[in-house]
Structures are given as C-alpha cells and as structure tokens.
Amino acid sequence: MRRMRHPYRRVVWNVHGRKQPMWRCINRLDYGSKYCHHSPSMHEGKLHSAILGALNDFYNEGKDVIQNMQYNGASVLSDLGDNEIVRIEQRLKEIDTARDQMVSLIASGTVGEDSFDGELQMLFDEEINLSAKLESLKTQSKTPQIQQEKIDVMIECFNQDCGRLTEFDDVLIRKAIECIKVMSKTEIIVIFRGGYEVKVEVEK
Numbered sequence: 001m002r003r004m005r006h007p008y009r010r011v012v013w014n015v016h017g018r019k020q021p022m023w024r025c026i027n028r029l030d031y032g033s034k035y036c037h038h039s040p041s042m043h044e045g046k047l048h049s050a051i052l053g054a055l056n057d058f059y060n061e062g063k064d065v066i067q068n069m070q071y072n073g074a075s076v077l078s079d080l081g082d083n084e085i086v087r088i089e090q091r092l093k094e095i096d097t098a099r100d101q102m103v104s105l106i107a108s109g110t111v112g113e114d115s116f117d118g119e120l121q122m123l124f125d126e127e128i129n130l131s132a133k134l135e136s137l138k139t140q141s142k143t144p145q146i147q148q149e150k151i152d153v154m155i156e157c158f159n160q161d162c163g164r165l166t167e168f169d170d171v172l173i174r175k176a177i178e179c180i181k182v183m184s185k186t187e188i189i190v191i192f193r194g195g196y197e198v199k200v201e202v203e204k
Contacts, residue, residue: 006036008182010044023047025182040185042202047188048168050202054190055165055176058198088134095123095130 006027013020025039102116165172181189186204191197 006039008042021045023182040182042182042185042188046203050188050200051173051177051180051190052165052168054198054200055173058176058190058192058196085134085137088130088137092127092130092134095127099123 006025008023009026009029011022011024011029013022021044023042023044025036028036028039099120102120105111106113106116176192178191178193180191183189183199186202188200188202189197190200
C-alpha cells in the first residue's frame with residue numbers, strides 16, 4: 001500500500017530543559033500515531049545542513065543543471081506531449097469512422113439493429129476515456145511558460161550567488177527550492193524550481 005505524504009510543520013520541543021526545533025508531519029501532530037505510524041521527526045539543524053549541502057552541490061554543477069532543466073522543460077512537454085496528442089486525435093478519428101460504418105450498415109438493413117451494440121459501447125467508452133485524456137494533455141501543454149518562469153527564477157538565483165551559502169538563508173532557500181520530500185529519517189529529496197531533484201542524506 002502506498003503511503004500518503006503530508007506536509008511537515010515546524011515545532012519546538014523542550015528536551016531536558018533545552019529548546020529544540022524539529023519538523024514533524026502535520027498529520028502526526030494533529031492526530032498522533034492513529035493515522036500516521038511511519039513519518040520521522042526531522043532535527044532542524046541536520047535538515048538545514050542537508051538542504052544547504054544540496055543547494056551548494058546544485059550550484060557547483062551550475063550550467064549543466066540549467067541546460068538539463070531547459071531541455072527537459074522544452075522536450076518532455078512538447079515532444080512526448082504533442083506526440084501523444086496527435087496519437088489520441090488520430091484514434092478519435094478512427095473511432096468516428098468505425099462508428100459511422102456500423103451505423104450505415106444498420107441503416108441500410110444489412111445487419112440487425114442490435115448487431116453492433118457491444119462494439120458501439122466499447123467505442124463509446126474508449127472515446128470518453130481518450131477525450132478526457134486529450135483534454136488533460138492540452139491543459140498540460142500550456143505549462144511550458146510556467147516551467148520557463150521557474151527556470152528563470154533559478155537563473156536569477158544563480159546570478160545572485162544564492163547557491164554559495166555557508167549559513168541557512170530561508171528566503172534564498174525558498175527562492176531556489178520548490179519542495180522537499182522526507183523519505184526517511186536519513187534521506188530527503190530536494191526538488192529545485194524547474195524540476196531538477198536530488199536525493200540527499202541527512203545526518204543521523
């Protein structure tokens with residue numbers, strides 16, 4: 001069974017009289033272990049160190065990363081998306097043609113009215129599914145501009161030297177990173193704006 005992932009929230013624990021900032025799954029905080037059994041608590045200092053390391057590594061790879069992001073944003077959405085749109089549109093035309101042929105045979109009296117009931121229903125169901133998928137793909141095809149905007153933010157971030165950080169800067173980190181997924185107590189996935197992601201180990 002796939003685990004549902006929920007956002008994390010910052011909390012401050014009092015450990016032996018010392019305040020210790022931690023990040024904890026919201027679901028676990030609100031409902032305890034009743035609905036959330038596996039999400040680990042993340043020590044803020046160690047989490048920040050891992051994120052900072054990921055950002056600096058990302059910055060060091062610089063141009064290659066940006067080029068990959070630009071290529072992926074352009075090619076994956078346009079090539080794969082456009083090809084799939086063309087394939088679905090062609091299949092929808094084939095469905096129309098097949099349906100017209102069946103209706104013509106029924107109208108001419110060549111076959112009985114219920115001869116193609118099963119086939120017509122299958123074509124109808126396929127048409128509904130493909131039409132929904134086509135609409136979704138056409139909506140997604142409008143996202144390259146959004147993708148480019150994210151890449152532009154990353155380029156601006158590089159130009160401002162946001163990657164070469166020795167201390168955690170929340171404003172610059174949020175500008176460069178889209179989200180962080182907690183996979184385990186010792187592993188997170190950092191997703192940068194533009195779609196580039198990297199697995200990072202967190203100190204135990």
